[in-house]
Amino acid sequence: MTGGATQEAPVGLTIRGGTKVYPGTVALKSVDFDLRMGAVNVLVGENGAGKSTMMKVIAGVERLTEGVIEMDGEAVDFHSTDDAVRRGIGIVHQELNLFPDLSVSDNIFMGRERRRFGVDIDRAEQRRLTREIMRRLEHDIDPDTPVADLRVGQQQIVEIAKSLAQDARILILDEPTSALSAAEVEILFRVIDELRRDGVGLVYISHRLEELIRIGDYITVLRDGHITGARSMEGVDVAWIVRNMIGEASKTYAKAEEHELGEPVLHLQDVTLPRNGGGLAVDHVSLSVRKGEILGIYGLMGAGRSELLECIIGRHAHAGGTIEVDGDRIDGRSVAGRIKRGIALIPEDRKTDGLIQIASIRENMTLSSLRDFTRGFHMNLATEKGRVRDFVKRMTIKIASPENPVASLSGGNQQKVVIAKALMTEPKVLLMDEPSRGIDIGAKAEVFRVMRKLARDGLGIVFVTSDLEEVMSLSDRILVMSEGRVTGEFDRHDATDTALIRASAPASAERHLTTSEEEPV
Structure with missing residues (x-):
């Protein structure tokens, strides 16, 4: 199986002018994205490029700060993942989202339990459907097995099975092969090919460039929250992907200053x-x-x-x-x-x-070096405060008072407090x-x-x-x-x-x- 659409696939979802702002950072910047149905839409970029943020927006985990999402020509606004699920959108997160002490079938149908007469859970029916999905995924996993007893690759299969059980029209796969063996990857690719033939729109995120080229029909590259390349996969090679991921030319950065290294x-x-x-x-x-x-x-x-x-x-x-x-x-x-x-x-x-948010800046800063300020059963608060003042000055931490909660500081100043706490141990x-x-x-x-x-x-x-x-x-x-x-x-x-x-x-x-x-x- 290889990617590359032979004809233009229909667009099932679009983002126009998509911007997502978090405190201190803009994760997405005026993004225009087309998700095509009956096709594999691969998404690539460095860590922090905005891939996961864009997929969370589509899956209802996050909401856009600015911009519009449309499905089938109609504007939609997902307030939650339930809204997205009702629209037929499923997502397989890179980080496993399973209950280890529950069975495979309980995990697959969590929140979507099959019921008898609308009252009790029909566990027999859930086990039957679980076996069907596992046969589709070519895995002989007992529906009653606790997830904790499965190896990581099998847990990834269960995560994928959860989305297949939703009969999603749009399925997002975020690094789905990260824990799979080569044989399991081939099975997953066969399932993806089947879903594509059924008209499902798939978004596939991976750092494995071979997989992207092999399975993709369309490719979108993100860099620093911007889309830097979007096209059919036909003719795309590794050099094109890397060029759009990191820019037109490879860069070298000079170190600011030289100094002698020791032993x-x-x-x-x-x-x-x-x-x-x-x-x-x-x-x-x-x-x-x-x-x-x-x-x-x-x-x-x-x-x-x-x-x-x-x-x-x-x-x-x-x-x-x-x-x-x-x-x-x-x-x-x-x-x-x-x-x-x-x-x-x-x-x-x-x-x-790194921090206790409700504690003061002073208490956080000296947390790892309390022995230096302790005499018997008592602390020498004057010495502690003097040491804190020295490190606030040394690290140029912007504070009104060391007694203020550390949560009142900006992210950068909180990070300096964590560094100061480490340096107080004289590492x-x-x-x-x-x-x-x-x-x-x-x-x-x-x-x-x-x-x-x-x-x-x-x-x-x-x-x-x-x-x-x-x-x-x-x-x-x-x-x-x-x-x-x-x-x-x-x-x-x-x-x-x-x-x-x-x-x-x-x-x-x-x-x-x-x-x-x-x-x-």
Whole structure:
């Protein structure tokens, strides 16, 4: 089966002037999009390009700030996912949305239960329909099996089955093959081909460029919330996709300042992390970081980048491999023990994992270093307040008072509080997971300035990002991860956009990135 529509497919849904604004960012900017029926509409772009936002708008998860959605020539306004479902729109999210303690059939019909005489749930009928859907998906999964007992690939099949049970006219598939084996991918493609013949309009999102070219009829490319390319898939190749994803030319970014690097401060050897349901989320990763070095780790969602940082900080007791700081092996598994040994983490989700929103700025900032202000059973509040004042000045955090709730600060200043909290532990290694996530461009510049100053002062920094410009402008050295493994290493002088994208592509797509496509586009 190959993509490429032989004749123009009818448009079933359109977005005109679609704009979606979140606090601090514009996710979609005056987007015009046509979703064609009886066709596979593939959607591609870097992380943060606006793909998921646009699909959430279509599925009723989010509402446009400006613009109009039309179906069959009629303006529609989805206030909820239920509104979208009633219009025949289904979505398979990249992140599994299942109840692990419930059975397969209960998950498939959750919220849409089959009833006898409108009263009790007809579980026998649900099991029968589940078996039918599973036969269609060529999987022999017992309807009564708890979802928690399934491996990840089977759970993905259940997620797909949920949408098939809705008989959707429009079906959105967001990275549907991320957890599937090659054989399961082929089954899914056969089901997609069947749905296409039945007139279903499919939206297919994937970072696997091979899949897009193989299965797509139409392609839309998003970059920074704008549509940069939209056409029939006929004649589209990898070079065209990459060119529209990252711009007309590959770019290199000069580092703002040079400085001498010191001795190795962090060394990892064969770090592994088992994944629930089988396989490895982190697959034998080895790396070293020197004092004063900024090591950037680039990769797509699901590459294992965040999980690697969690292994280093000690969040997973079942992780394998060895970790050394200043040449000394760290055997303790606790997070507190790792902090004492000189490792600190800036988590990706600062609001959930980095801050206590109802607590004051001062209390948040000293949370990881309370032992420095404690004498017996008492805290030296004067010393604590003095240290907080020093870090507020050092980090140029804009606050009225350290006693104000941290939730009163902007996203950029909250991020600086999280960084200050980590620095108060006097780390030797600072781990930063998406340090610019959810902050505006001015705040990003401030955070990057802080990172460069910390490196100049001799701190070893490992930061994870899915932003090409960030990783190339900040890093002394870049590692690329895909499917839990390190798939590329680049000195900042040698790195190009195209090379990083090529290294981050999942293994199934690598053979399609030929030598002729390695030149900057």
